[in-house]
Amino acid sequence: MSISEKDEIDKSAAPLMEHLIELRRRLMWSIGGFFIAFLFCFFFAKQLFNLLVIPFKWATQWAGLDPHKVELIYTAPQEFFFTQVKLAMFGGMVIAFPLIATQIYKFIAPGLYKNERNAFLPFLIASPILFLMGASLVYFFFTPMVMWFFLAMQQAGTDDQVQISLLPKVSEYLSLIMTLIFSFGLVFQLPVVTSLMTRVGMLSSEALVEKRKWAIVIAFVVAAILTPPDPISQIGLAVPTILLYEVSIWSARLIERSKERERLAREKREAAEAAAEKAADASST
Template sequence: MSAEDDEIEKSSAPLIEHLIELRSRLIWALGGFFVAFLVCFYFAKQLFNLLVIPFKWAVHWAGLANQKVELIYTAPQEFFFTQVKLAMFGGLIIAFPLIAAQLYKFVAPGLYKNERAAFLPFLIASPVLFLMGASLVYFFFTPMVMWFFLAMQQTGPGSDVQISLLPKVSEYLSLIMTLIFSFGLVFQLPVVTTLMARVGLLTSQGLKDKRKWAIVIAFIVAAVLTPPDPVSQIGLAIPTILLYEVSIWTARMVERKREEERLAAEKQEEASSSTTPATS
């Protein structure tokens, strides 16, 4: 074997080791998702009934306490595939900590110790912020959106034409998933901007200067991600703007910490240079 072939053989060994490690992490991540999917599919009806609770709150807010909450499906297989979709969505949320941990374990050996220490808080903050956005959707914005749609009904003895809201199970689940995904994605804004500020791609002053554009973009993104009703669009745009302000504050904190570290390093360098004996 020539020297060139020997060098290629040595360089290919780490690549094979990384591929084996990647396969192991993928197996753990996919296995965790599959187990979570099976559990969620087994309890799919109970989970769907749990998601219907905000609809019940909306009925109560609309003053329709006597109206029965009813959802329909118009195709034989519709509710089955709705349960599959719900199980996949729930399984992904439940298995996300395991998936994120496997991703971190695969990437962490290639990072320096200070980089791992800096990256770990964001790995924890991301699912926490997502759950905060999902909770806001469940406890407030879904009832508000359904209340808005219920207000369009034409019911009662004084109405010649009876128009009632009978949502399909698939469309109701799509609405809930869209809202949860939209709010969960928007709530990642402080994490993304803080990471970009740490690597020097963003500054707090730059974020302040772009505040007007950020407000316009927040309403555009809300119009794209949410259903076409003003309640959900405004409901997503306002938290986005508030999170943008939080991002400015976190970027300022990152810059302040970086400046403190720079000053401490300069003082340490000055102290070490002053104590170094002069050479002849």
């Protein structure tokens, strides 16, 4: 190996090591933030679980039952402990997400142009806001609706009928809540994903309009996969997905108009620069 080739390898290795060191730093901040948020949520796990049970109490009121007699059970000694761990991980990820997203942005931002950073930043802010909107919809509306649907299946004990009561397990109730929150939170990212794809030229509003029928079918299929097997939650997820798809079309059109204005402004500026150069050349001759 010649000396010049060795120097080139050394020069290429230096930026790689800098990127790896920077990646390690961002990972340490992200993992540390998540660990602190996890410990905080685990310390208040019972209070957080009681907070998640409130929609269940609303459902009992809708069903004409006493909300003070809401009861959940666990059938294994370790079940509630692992439920609290799962809840702490879920809460820790939600709390630490702004920090994690910021670290991701700081890692990739140096490799972006200024206009790319300015274009990417609004989506970074919109993503957690839309996720919280989806989670709020689950908490305040769809969870009570789903639990009311299940409570309506209870059967009062009579001489001819046995008593059938709903006694959810703590782990299964938490899984239901987390599934709904993640499902709605991810679906609410649709405008962000389509807007980014439109921004980079991978998608257009015309293509979104052409695929609208397929999008409606896919929305119901995805809702059937992600939600529990009841019509309320499935329709409740499919309808917002379709509405968000329409929002995505509107957002894509706004981005296309903005890109067209930028293109016209750039062409006008280039034409003015070319005319100025031509005038300067003419005056020099």
